[in-house]
Amino acid sequence: MMMKAYLAYCGKSFSKHISYRSEVWLRIFGNIVIMFIQISIWKSLAANSNDNMINMSEMVTYSIITTSVMNLLMTRVYQTIDSKLQSGDICSDLQKPISYPWYLFFEQLGTVSFQLLFNVVPSILIALLLFGVQLPEASHIFPFLLSLLVAMVISFLIGYLVALIAFWFLTTFALNWTLGALMTIFSGVFVPIWFFNPYWAKLASFLPFQYLGYIPSAIYLGKLEQPYLILIQGCGWIASLLFVVNLLWWKAIKRLIVQGG
Amino acid sequence: MAIIQINQLVKEYRTNKRFTGSFGLIKSLFSSEYVYTRAVDGISFSIDAGESVGYLGPNGAGKSTMIKMLTGILVPTSGDIQVDGKVPYRNRKEIARKIGVVFGQRSQLWWDLPVIDSFELHKHIYNISASDYNNRVNQYVELLDMASFVHKPVRQLSLGQRMRAEIALALLHHPEILFLDEPTIGLDVIAKHNIRNFLRQINQETNVAIMLTTHDLKDIEEICDRIIIVNHGQAVFDGDIYHLKKEIGGINKQVTIEFHVDPGEIAFPNALLICDEGVRKKFEFIHHDGEENSLMRSIMSIPNVEQIKDISIEDMSIEEIIHQAFVNLTQNSKIRV
Numbered sequence: 001m002m003m004k005a006y007l008a009y010c011g012k013s014f015s016k017h018i019s020y021r022s023e024v025w026l027r028i029f030g031n032i033v034i035m036f037i038q039i040s041i042w043k044s045l046a047a048n049s050n051d052n053m054i055n056m057s058e059m060v061t062y063s064i065i066t067t068s069v070m071n072l073l074m075t076r077v078y079q080t081i082d083s084k085l086q087s088g089d090i091c092s093d094l095q096k097p098i099s100y101p102w103y104l105f106f107e108q109l110g111t112v113s114f115q116l117l118f119n120v121v122p123s124i125l126i127a128l129l130l131f132g133v134q135l136p137e138a139s140h141i142f143p144f145l146l147s148l149l150v151a152m153v154i155s156f157l158i159g160y161l162v163a164l165i166a167f168w169f170l171t172t173f174a175l176n177w178t179l180g181a182l183m184t185i186f187s188g189v190f191v192p193i194w195f196f197n198p199y200w201a202k203l204a205s206f207l208p209f210q211y212l213g214y215i216p217s218a219i220y221l222g223k224l225e226q227p228y229l230i231l232i233q234g235c236g237w238i239a240s241l242l243f244v245v246n247l248l249w250w251k252a253i254k255r256l257i258v259q260g261g
Numbered sequence: 262m263a264i265i266q267i268n269q270l271v272k273e274y275r276t277n278k279r280f281t282g283s284f285g286l287i288k289s290l291f292s293s294e295y296v297y298t299r300a301v302d303g304i305s306f307s308i309d310a311g312e313s314v315g316y317l318g319p320n321g322a323g324k325s326t327m328i329k330m331l332t333g334i335l336v337p338t339s340g341d342i343q344v345d346g347k348v349p350y351r352n353r354k355e356i357a358r359k360i361g362v363v364f365g366q367r368s369q370l371w372w373d374l375p376v377i378d379s380f381e382l383h384k385h386i387y388n389i390s391a392s393d394y395n396n397r398v399n400q401y402v403e404l405l406d407m408a409s410f411v412h413k414p415v416r417q418l419s420l421g422q423r424m425r426a427e428i429a430l431a432l433l434h435h436p437e438i439l440f441l442d443e444p445t446i447g448l449d450v451i452a453k454h455n456i457r458n459f460l461r462q463i464n465q466e467t468n469v470a471i472m473l474t475t476h477d478l479k480d481i482e483e484i485c486d487r488i489i490i491v492n493h494g495q496a497v498f499d500g501d502i503y504h505l506k507k508e509i510g511g512i513n514k515q516v517t518i519e520f521h522v523d524p525g526e527i528a529f530p531n532a533l534l535i536c537d538e539g540v541r542k543k544f545e546f547i548h549h550d551g552e553e554n555s556l557m558r559s560i561m562s563i564p565n566v567e568q569i570k571d572i573s574i575e576d577m578s579i580e581e582i583i584h585q586a587f588v589n590l591t592q593n594s595k596i597r598v
Contacts, residue, residue, distance in 0.1 A: 008385035012371055012378055019373045019414065092369045094334040096386055097357035 005098060006106040013110025017118075024118045031067055031123040032130070038063035038190065039131055053195075058221055061134040064127045065217040066189045068120045072148065073155035073212055074108040075179070081163035082172045101249065105156055112152065136220050143227040147216040150234040154211045157241035164245060167252035182207075188214030194223065208237040264438060264470050265308040265331065270340035272301040272326050272494075300326040302494030303340070310437065311468040313461075315475065315485035319587055323494045324474040328440050331472075332362060345437060358387060361431035361469075365443035368423065369430060370415040376426045377411050380433060387434035394433070401429035404459055421452035428456065432463060439463075441473045445480055457483040478579045490586055498586065502579065509577075509585045512548040514556060517541065518563075519571040529559045540570075 017023070042059040081104070084090040093100065127133065136144060162179055166172045184190065186209035193204045193214045204210050211234050219227045278294040300323040308314055318324050329335035330342055333349030333356050342349060349356045362369075370379045377398075384394045402408050405425040410418055418426065424444065431439060441460075445453045461484055464471050473484060481488060481502075488505060490498040498505060506512040515535070523539040529546070536543040546556045560572065577585075 002385070002388065005382075005385040005388075008382050012374060012382055015378070016371060016373045087367075089367060091329065091332075091334055092362070092364065092367060094353065095332050095357055095360070095362050097354040098386060099354070 002098070006102055009103055010106040010110040010113070013107045014114045017111065017114040027071075027115075027119045028122050028126070031071065031119065032126055034067050035063050035123075035127050035131065038067070057132070057134055060131050061221060062192055062217050064124065064131065064133055065220055066187075066213040068124055069148065069151055069213050069216050070189060071115045071120050071123075072112050072152055074105075074112060074152055075155045075159035075162075075183070075212075076111075077104050077108050077156055077159035078163035078166065078172055078176070080104065080107070081160075082166055085166065101160065101245075104160065108156060134221070137222055140220060140222050140227070143231060144216060144220045146231055147211070147219050147227070147234070150231055150238070151211050151213075151216055153238050154208050154234065154241065157238065157245055158208065158212075161241065161245055161248070164248040164252050167248075183209055183212060186210060187212040188217070192218070194218075208234075208241070211237065262310050263307040264310045264345055265306075265472070266341070266343040267307065268305045268341040270301055270304050270327075270330065270342055271299065271338045272323070272330060272335065273338040274298050274300055299494050301330070301337070304491065304494070304496045306489055306496060306499055308438075308470055308472065310470055311464070312487060313464050313471040313473070313485045315473050315481035315488045316491065317474070317478075317481065317488055317583065318491040322491045324491065325442060327491075328362070328442055328472070328474065332356065332360060332440065358434065359437045361434070361436035361439045363424075363427050363431045363439070363441045363444050365424070365441075365446040368415070368427065370423065370426055372415050375412045375414055376407070376418070379415070379426075379430055383430060383433045389434055393435075397433055397435070398429075401432065404462070405429055405455070421448050424448060424452065424456060425459075428459070432469070435467060436469060438470045438472065441471065441475075443475050443477075444473070445475065445477050453477070453479070460484050478583050482579050490583075492587070502582075505586065506577065506582055507548070509582050509589070513577070514546045514548070515543065515575045515577075516546055516556065516560070517543045517573045517575075518560070518569055520565075520568045521570050522568060524563070524565050524568055527563060531555055531559060 039060050042054060042056065042063070046054040046056050046059075081090070084093065093103065096103075124133070158179070162172060162175050165175055169175070186204045186207045188204070188210060189212075193201055193210060196204060204214075215224070215230060215234070218224050219230075224230055275295045275297055278296050302323075304327070316324055316327065326335065330337050331344055331349060333344075333351075333353035336350045344356050345359050347356060370376060371382070380394075380398055383389070384391075389397075402411055405428070407422070407425055407429065410422050411426075415423060415426070428441075428444065439460075444460075445456055448456070457480060460471060463469060464484070471484065473480060475481060487501055488498065489496055490505075498508070503512070516532070518541070520540045520542075527542060528534070529544060531549070532544040532546045534542065535545050546559070549555070556574070560566075563569070
């Protein structure tokens with residue numbers, strides 16, 4: 001593999017974002033607003049509930065982590081492919097001596113690295129001052145970092161899968177809608193899965209979306225008894241998604257219709 | 262040595278059939294009827310290393326489809342296609358190292374980054390050695406006069422500047438074939454001129470084969486030695502401009518002679534009188550091989566030659582020739598294959 005070329009893509013994608021500085025401020029602001037709204041909702045729920053089901057400091061931390069993790073996801077890769085399919089720019093990409101999926105992955109990696117440095121880290125620092133965050137136990141740090149990696153890879157593969165399906169429909173609007181709904185509910189971004197009723201919790205545990213928000217946060221908070229086992233299952237998801245994606249890629253490349261001339 | 266070899270190539274597109282009317286819309290959603298269109302319909306040709314070929318045809322004649330098949334991103338329906346001895350769609354990445362592609366209406370440069378960043382990226386993608394890279398960048402920056410904008414973000418460039426950068430980028434890895442899809446579209450006269458000169462020079466110096474589609478026939482005249490004309494997916498002419506002129510009748514010369522006083526009727530054995538206004542007469546001299554100087558002899562043989570005030574001899578321009586060729590094509594008369 002030509003690592004240098006892919007790292008160069010990663011670097012260019014990173015520096016591309018630097019040219020839009022105002023976006024950095026807007027995104028940090030947006031993150032803080034989302035965290036604020038979530039924390040406010042939990043506060044009012046906690047105030048109105050009789051039992052002590054809601055642990056406020058836990059929920060603050062949960063909201064901050066899921067919001068941050070959302071910024072590191074690569075599901076947006078399908079938007080890149082979709083716009084390239086519409087404009088026909090995908091031709092130029094395919095005329096390069098590179099593997100297309102790896103190129104997409106490293107381009108996303110550049111974007112995510114930028115987000116991490118200029119968006120997530122500042123947002124967390126501000127959130128720390130505004131709302132306060134529980135620090136993780138030392139034993140949770142390593143599986144937490146691993147879970148972030150799993151989240152990134154799974155999100156990339158899901159985004160890529162959606163993009164490949166788009167080869168058949170030549171548009172991603174409907175898929176985008178469905179994916180958005182599935183992710184909002186089953187990733188546990190807004191409501192942690194431990195609040196789901198048993199039926200829905202079971203369903204969520206059979207889907208890959210929980211790795212995109214719930215699992216990293218739950219590992220951070222020490223809510224999972226066997227974090228490594230869950231992560232190994234995550235790797236199983238990666239393997240099966242990889243299989244499906246590769247299968248579809250071979251079919252898609254056969255019927256590639258590049259629009260726009 | 263043939264670098265591109267195409268034999269009876271066919272590309273068929275399948276699209277869902279659309280029905281009209283309000284029920285038609287619903288019918289379209291469920292229907293599995295398809296409409297087949299042949300963008301490329303049994304074309305054969307070969308291009309040698311270092312050749313420069315203009316690939317011409319009206320809009321929708323299947324030119325871009327051909328370039329996409331040659332670069333391996335579109336799979337042909339049937340027929341043989343080989344680029345440098347390999348089937349492009351089976352060896353996309355290998356072929357990609359040997360070709361450069363420029364789309365006039367599309368950009369391969371990174372919009373938000375300086376031009377030089379895109380060059381650096383290509384250095385890594387194509388594994389260009391540092392010394393080769395520096396030499397080529399310096400050469401192209403000088404030849405294409407890019408020094409003033411090579412460090413500017415692409416979005417701030419003018420179209421002419423951007424096109425020069427696109428062409429330099431496509432040539433950075435010294436491809437064996439350069440595909441250009443309307444490279445001068447929307448450019449001003451000077452920019453067009455510079456780009457044509459540069460392409461001609463690169464073609465001669467590095468022996469890169471050029472395949473060019475364009476609607477600006479000056480491009481063809483100045484860059485290409487050979488023309489392939491396609492229409493309705495078929496090649497209707499393949500040869501040089503001289504032969505095309507001959508087929509079309511464009512090799513005949515139109516001669517307008519202006520006299521001081523009306524000399525009366527004048528006739529030549531090798532010319533037709535097109536227009537007679539008394540003092541001004543217009544003839545079309547029919548070309549015959551081996552009698553290249555008969556035109557001058559005929560004119561000199563006019564009895565009252567001292568009465569001639571002015572003479573203009575006109576060749577048919579390439580625009581007129583291609584226009585004539587397209588007109589002939591729409592009348593479905595094949596010129597020559």
